[in-house]
Amino acid sequence: MAERTGAPRVSCVFVCHDGRGRVLPARRGAGARDEPGTWDCGAGALEFGGTFEAAVAREMYEEYRATPLEIARPDVRNVLRGEPVVSHWVAVVSAVRVRPDRVRIGEPHKCDELGWFAPDALPSPLHSQCAATLALLPAAVRGRG
Incomplete structure (x- = not known):
């Protein structure tokens, strides 16, 4: 976890989906x-002067070697971690439609497995922030719309 600082940072969190209800x-x-060892969505810090969409596309390529077909920004989360707070992020959460056959691990030192799952049948354990992120996605992405 990052050291405590005086200002929050912006993270561009993305949930890849196939447009058919799988994430x-x-x-x-x-x-x-x-x-x-936990399962999580992708993410990366917003760079100074960059757009949310550019950050998502950059991080998605780095992490999954895929390019987005469509980026929807459903919501924003305030993420405070630790007691007392040692990490503060503003998470801009995007749903990103991708071609499942184009996705592969791009950073094997950070990620050791990828998998397509229905949102009601996710693997475990989930990262401590994952469920709150997934809850922000539109019903159509979660397979309920």
């Missing part, structure tokens, strides 16, 4: 920043 979590590997 793509990744299992965090031994080299992940936190919670290795």
Whole structure:
């Protein structure tokens, strides 16, 4: 977990989906920043002067070697971690439609498995922030619309 700082950072979180009700979590590997062995969505920090969409496309290619077909930004979360708070992120959460046959692990030191799952049949354990992120997605992405 990052050290406590005086200002929150912006994270562009993305949930890949196939447009047919399945989502793509990744299992965090031994080299992940936190919670290795848990399943999570993709994410990356917003760079100064960059757009949310550019950050998502960059991080998606780095992590999954795929390009987005469609990016929808459903919501924003305030993420406070630790007691006392040691990490504060503003998470801009996007739903990203991708071609399932184009996805592969791009950062094997951070991720050791990818899988397509129905949102009501996700693998476990989930990263501590994953369920709250998935809850923000539109019903159509979660397979209920």
